Amino acid sequence: MGNLIAPIANLLEQAIKFLYEVLGNYGLAIIGVTVLIKLILLPLTLKQDKSMKSMKKIQPEIEKIKEKYGNDPQVLNQKTMELYQQHKVNPLSGCLPILVQLPVLWGLFAALRKTPAEGGVIPIDATFLGLALNTPDPRFILPVLNGVVAYAQQKLMSGTGAGGQQAKVMMYTFPIMMVMISYKMPSGLQIYWLTSSLISVIQQYFIMSKGEKA
Numbered sequence: 001m002g003n004l005i006a007p008i009a010n011l012l013e014q015a016i017k018f019l020y021e022v023l024g025n026y027g028l029a030i031i032g033v034t035v036l037i038k039l040i041l042l043p044l045t046l047k048q049d050k051s052m053k054s055m056k057k058i059q060p061e062i063e064k065i066k067e068k069y070g071n072d073p074q075v076l077n078q079k080t081m082e083l084y085q086q087h088k089v090n091p092l093s094g095c096l097p098i099l100v101q102l103p104v105l106w107g108l109f110a111a112l113r114k115t116p117a118e119g120g121v122i123p124i125d126a127t128f129l130g131l132a133l134n135t136p137d138p139r140f141i142l143p144v145l146n147g148v149v150a151y152a153q154q155k156l157m158s159g160t161g162a163g164g165q166q167a168k169v170m171m172y173t174f175p176i177m178m179v180m181i182s183y184k185m186p187s188g189l190q191i192y193w194l195t196s197s198l199i200s201v202i203q204q205y206f207i208m209s210k211g212e213k214a
Contacts (some may be wrong), residue, residue, distance in 0.1 A: 008107030013121040016111065020198055026121075027128020030112065030188055034195040037108065042203070049207050054089045112189045122188050133188035142190035143183040149197040151175040156204045 012033060018028035038045075061083055083089070114120030115134065126133045137143065154171035179185040182190050 004103055005106050005110055006121060008103055009110040012108050012111045016121050024124070025128060026126040026133055026188070026209065027131075027191055029135075030128075030191050031195045033108065034192050035199065037104060038196065038199045038203075041104070044100055044126060045203060046207070049204075051090070058083060058087050105188060109189065111164040112186070112192060120188075126188075128191065129188070131187040133191070134186050136184055137187050137190060140183060142187060142194060145177045146182045146194050146197065147179040150178040151192060151202070152201050155195060156201060168213060 015025050015036070016026070016029045019032040023029055062080060063081045065076065065083065077087055082146055113120060116122065116124045120134075122133050124134055131142070140158050143146060151171065151174075154174050178193075180191060185193070
């Protein structure tokens with residue numbers, strides 16, 4: 001996995017350096033790279049959304065099969081697969097775009113995690129809006145914002161009807177997890193995560209709006 005991530009991380013480092021030359025700030029460069037990644041991966045995001053809509057459409061029929069054959073796992077699996085085939089739905093297709101995105105996300109994470117002493121792209125004195133990009137946010141503004149945006153993401157997801165009770169639980173637990181995970185991250189990483197999450201919320205909102213009008 002390291003052999004795959006290292007070239008991606010190096011490419012992203014070069015992109016950050018290039019955008020720094022253009023924008024004059026490493027924080028803005030991180031935001032710019034995040035936006036570019038989201039644009040490149042937009043087709044996969046749309047494909048994932050299409051898969052989720054297909055699964056949502058047949059969810060009532062899946063529930064009926066569970067009620068009827070819940071005591072017989074073998075028949076339950078058989079009937080479920082027949083339903084998937086009938087509607088030409090692949091339950092794994094929604095996972096594939098995520099798997100494709102992971103190496104890119106890990107590569108950017110690796111690029112931003114390296115300290116200047118380790119050859120990292122962000123200088124030790126680099127700042128953005130008064131925050132040192134190589135150290136955690138001492139005022140916890142970024143972790144809290146990450147938690148708020150994570151809640152908005154889960155709220156939008158629950159509005160699609162996907163996930164059921166599990167989605168409702170995640171709507172409250174995931175934002176807390178995000179705050180706990182991100183508060184020790186360097187501010188540069190938190191800015192990346194916050195920008196990526198904000199774009200995801202905007203994308204999901206417009207995708208849902210388009211679906212309602214269709």
